[in-house]
Amino acid sequence: MKLLEERIRQEGLILSDTVLKVDSFLNHQVDTALALEIGREFGRIFAGRGITKVLTIEASGIQFAMAAGIALGVPFVYAKKKKAVTLSESVYTAPVHSFTRQETYQISVSQKYLGPADHVLIVDDFLATGAALVGLVDIVRASGAKLAGVGCVIEKSFQEGRSLLENKGVEIHSLARIASMAPGEVHFIGNETV
Numbered sequence: 001m002k003l004l005e006e007r008i009r010q011e012g013l014i015l016s017d018t019v020l021k022v023d024s025f026l027n028h029q030v031d032t033a034l035a036l037e038i039g040r041e042f043g044r045i046f047a048g049r050g051i052t053k054v055l056t057i058e059a060s061g062i063q064f065a066m067a068a069g070i071a072l073g074v075p076f077v078y079a080k081k082k083k084a085v086t087l088s089e090s091v092y093t094a095p096v097h098s099f100t101r102q103e104t105y106q107i108s109v110s111q112k113y114l115g116p117a118d119h120v121l122i123v124d125d126f127l128a129t130g131a132a133l134v135g136l137v138d139i140v141r142a143s144g145a146k147l148a149g150v151g152c153v154i155e156k157s158f159q160e161g162r163s164l165l166e167n168k169g170v171e172i173h174s175l176a177r178i179a180s181m182a183p184g185e186v187h188f189i190g191n192e193t194v
């Protein structure tokens with residue numbers, strides 16, 4: 001997605017060879033028009049597939065899942081990282097290992113909002129190590145829902161997330177794929193999106 005690549009070039013702060021800060025338009029302050037355009041792009045990629053629900057994880061996947069849900073005319077659900085105080089509901093859970101924080105936490109989705117009748121599109125902001133996305137894929141499979149694929153806003157292709165998901169048979173579409181980066185420069189892999 002050219003528009004997104006341009007914004008990354010203009011406003012992205014490359015903090016090291018592996019960390020990209022996009023707080024001015026994606027991760028802290030959110031450019032709402034760009035978020036909606038990102039949603040429309042996911043909508044175009046997954047059109048006609050019979051998607052019934054978009055799934056993401058809190059916090060920074062939410063605005064893109066909402067935008068994709070608007071484009072596809074379906075609800076979105078976000079997995080929670082903390083156990084709800086009200087433990088009355090049955091939930092699907094999956095462990096996620098955070099490499100940045102060196103800890104494992106549980107993510108959960110109520111069984112009320114995901115089931116065998118669903119056809120799910122998973123959306124997230126970053127595809128990095130893929131740990132959180134693997135957790136979401138495991139939850140979709142545990143629910144009996146069908147998985148259409150994963151849509152990521154930014155993929156750091158030099159990290160292992162894509163191959164981890166591909167090994168699980170997951171279809172992945174990323175709107176900006178970064179082959180490599182260093183302070184002051186970023187190299188994208190060409191892709192099918194506009």
Ligand code: G4P
Nearest residue numbers: 018019020021058059060098099100126128129130131132
């Ligand atoms: P992950 O690949 O499963 O997300 O795990 P990892 O431990 O690699 O990343 C930890 C968090 O950092 C994740 O957010 C992930 O989206 C985010 N992240 C990874 N690489 C980058 C990067 O280059 N830039 C930015 N801005 N974020 C990155 P999270 O823990 O799910 O938190 P949240 O922000 O969604 O609440």
Ligand code: NA
Nearest residue numbers: 060061125126
């Ligand atoms: Na995220």
Ligand code: NA
Nearest residue numbers: 027060125126
């Ligand atoms: Na994040």
